[in-house]
Amino acid sequence: MKKRVYRIRTQYIFEGVFEVVAESREEARQKVRQNCGLVMGGNIHSTLPDEEINWAFSTHPDVKTGRITIQEKQTE
Template sequence: MAKYRVQTQLVFKGYFDVEADSVSEAESNVIEQCGLVLGGNIHSILPDEDVDWSFPSHPETEIKSIQKIKD
């Protein structure tokens, strides 16, 4: 039996609806204020009235590469 390293990305695709004065402010708010931690929940430190989101509970699995590392 061989051992393989499978480089994988788990991708959650969804959206954040944010209130902002410009596109760049909306982008920076999401980059700096919103996120996800494994074992936790999608979260934001923006005020509740300024943000809403929709993401699936299961990610898409994307295989990037497979390398044989051991026989």
């Protein structure tokens, strides 16, 4: 039986909260969007000073799979 290559759309969703010191909701949102992030294989990070930011995130993401397609290439 020939094996096929399947392409599966997948999302890893990390959910948590940032607590940020700001003068308004919009400033807080802007600080998080511009100064906070996560990179695969890395950690949650921020360029804001420690006294202006704190966070709590799960280390295990929700995994969602979507559309599955068969690739033309086949393997033996």
